Amino acid sequence: MSSTTVQAKYEIKDPTLAPKGKQRIEWAGREMPVLRQIQERFAQEKPFDGIRLIACCHVTTETAHLAIALKAGGADAILIASNPLSTQDDVAASLVVDYGIPVFAMKGEDTATYLRHVEIALDHRPNIIIDDGSDVTATLVKNRQHQIPEIIGTTEETTTGIVRLRAMFNDGKLTFPAMNVNDADTKHFFDNRYGTGQSTLDGIIRATNVLLAGKNVVVVGYGWCGKGSALRARGLGANVIVTEVDPVRAIEAVMDGFRVMPMEQAASLGDLFITVTGNKHVIRGEHFDVMKDGAMVCNSGHFDIEIDLKDLAERSTEIKEVRNFTQQYKLKNGKSVVVLGEGRLINLAAAEGHPSAVMDMSFANQAMACEYLVKNKGKLEPGLHSIPQDVDQEIARLKLKAMGIAIDTLTSEQIEYMNSWTVGTD
Numbered sequence: 001m002s003s004t005t006v007q008a009k010y011e012i013k014d015p016t017l018a019p020k021g022k023q024r025i026e027w028a029g030r031e032m033p034v035l036r037q038i039q040e041r042f043a044q045e046k047p048f049d050g051i052r053l054i055a056c057c058h059v060t061t062e063t064a065h066l067a068i069a070l071k072a073g074g075a076d077a078i079l080i081a082s083n084p085l086s087t088q089d090d091v092a093a094s095l096v097v098d099y100g101i102p103v104f105a106m107k108g109e110d111t112a113t114y115l116r117h118v119e120i121a122l123d124h125r126p127n128i129i130i131d132d133g134s135d136v137t138a139t140l141v142k143n144r145q146h147q148i149p150e151i152i153g154t155t156e157e158t159t160t161g162i163v164r165l166r167a168m169f170n171d172g173k174l175t176f177p178a179m180n181v182n183d184a185d186t187k188h189f190f191d192n193r194y195g196t197g198q199s200t201l202d203g204i205i206r207a208t209n210v211l212l213a214g215k216n217v218v219v220v221g222y223g224w225c226g227k228g229s230a231l232r233a234r235g236l237g238a239n240v241i242v243t244e245v246d247p248v249r250a251i252e253a254v255m256d257g258f259r260v261m262p263m264e265q266a267a268s269l270g271d272l273f274i275t276v277t278g279n280k281h282v283i284r285g286e287h288f289d290v291m292k293d294g295a296m297v298c299n300s301g302h303f304d305i306e307i308d309l310k311d312l313a314e315r316s317t318e319i320k321e322v323r324n325f326t327q328q329y330k331l332k333n334g335k336s337v338v339v340l341g342e343g344r345l346i347n348l349a350a351a352e353g354h355p356s357a358v359m360d361m362s363f364a365n366q367a368m369a370c371e372y373l374v375k376n377k378g379k380l381e382p383g384l385h386s387i388p389q390d391v392d393q394e395i396a397r398l399k400l401k402a403m404g405i406a407i408d409t410l411t412s413e414q415i416e417y418m419n420s421w422t423v424g425t426d
């Protein structure tokens with residue numbers, strides 16, 4: 001359903017889902033104490049008064065808390081989906097109905113609708129863009145150069161978005177500041193590793209209900225997301241195999257106790273494949289040809305191109321939906337390959353994405369990054385900017401405090417020793 005009145009512009013599936021969405025948003029809030037404190041401060045200080053802001057994020061209970069915090073800080077904010085399959089329609093409904101935040105997102109929207117929502121967001125003439133994967137920023141740079149003078153800056157949530165921003169900068173096209181949220185320690189150490197680890201396995205289990213104990217699980221890419229996925233798959237009793245292209249990460253996987261081999265070999269061994277590379281076609285034709293009958297493939301990295309689904313379709317005689325988010329491709333060679341979540345992020349398509357406790361830190365970084373952009377308006381060079389270390393440390397301190405965990409502090413003698421060079425072997 002959509003409304004085009006100036007006050008209540010939105011496009012969501014069904015506003016009557018709002019009560020369920022509100023209940024779920026409130027539940028998530030129990031695990032988001034850091035963002036809550038930031039929200040309370042924003043409500044007092046109103047750092048975003050007069051600021052138009054768009055957020056392109058997965059529309060989840062966690063993102064709801066980010067949007068609510070930004071609105072509390074005075075932002076004129078609207079929200080669109082960062083993935084066609086990840087929207088939680090009840091959350092979208094509640095944001096519109098209960099919190100007065102315009103949302104343009106519907107679970108299962110087609111690519112044309114997804115791209116139309118990007119245009120609607122840019123029509124809002126944002127001063128700040130919160131992006132997850134850089135689709136909005138890339139559209140701005142490609143098609144809306146005239147709006148760039150109005151941009152104070154952007155913030156980027158994920159690894160692939162940062163890769164795209166670096167490429168944009170090297171091309172001379174990133175002419176405004178962009179805050180690198182992904183690389184904050186309190187973001188990728190926890191979100192990419194433990195968040196992706198848990199929610200990826202959650203998505204696979206919700207989609208298939210298969211037992212993982214004893215299965216050969218191939219994790220493609222041993223970065224932050226790969227480490228988390230491999231760790232949690234092992235925890236469920238799977239025999240984990242890792243494939244990599246980076247020799248250092250391959251050694252890490254070996255020393256973490258996993259078998260490492262090229263995909264050419266792993267393809268015929270795996271019962272389940274999880275891609276987490278941010279790259280393209282890491283599983284493709286020659287791999288499908290040698291897979292076991294009934295092998296399952298899914299992606300928890302980035303776009304739906306990590307697995308070459310076009311190639312798979314060309315090798316198939318039939319594609320059948322066998323469960324929600326589970327499609328069986330019947331191959332010409334007589335075997336079948338099962339694709340989960342249409343090759344899009346399995347953790348957000350079939351499950352609910354990362355748990356609130358990790359998104360608390362990711363979105364605390366997002367909120368603080370937006371405030372930093374406003375406070376430093378006109379002073380930051382174009383290009384990528386790290387989250388200041390004191391902000392990262394403060395988020396960690398607040399999180400530990402909320403967890404009820406105390407840690408030690410350096411004594412003055414230790415500080416002096418750590419800053420000296422004269423004391424050595426005696």
Ligand SMILES: NC(=O)c1ccc[n+]([C@@H]2O[C@H](COP(=O)([O-])OP(=O)(O)OC[C@H]3O[C@@H](n4cnc5c(N)ncnc54)[C@H](O)[C@@H]3O)[C@@H](O)[C@H]2O)c1
Pocket residue numbers: 158159160161188191192196220221222223224225226243244245246249276277278279282300301302303345347354
């Ligand atoms: N599902 C989620 O919720 C979620 C969360 C965070 C990040 N991400 C996305 O997941 C992807 C990975 O993120 P990350 O932080 O782990 O990145 P990363 O850079 O730490 O890891 C990616 C790894 O993939 C490896 N790789 C690249 N091409 C490969 C290939 N052909 N075969 C095998 N390995 C290959 C790289 O060498 C690297 O070690 C990114 O696209 C990121 O945006 C998804």
Ligand SMILES: Nc1ncnc2c1ncn2[C@@H]1O[C@H](CSCC[C@H]([NH3+])C(=O)O)[C@@H](O)[C@H]1O
Pocket residue numbers: 057058059060061062063082083084132133157158159191195301302303304345352353354355359362
């Ligand atoms: N529950 C959640 N709510 C909001 N964002 C999430 C949640 N779980 C994971 N994410 C974020 O999703 C990002 C990866 S998603 C990559 C986005 C891309 N547009 C695509 O859909 O392919 C991570 O960096 C997480 O911070």
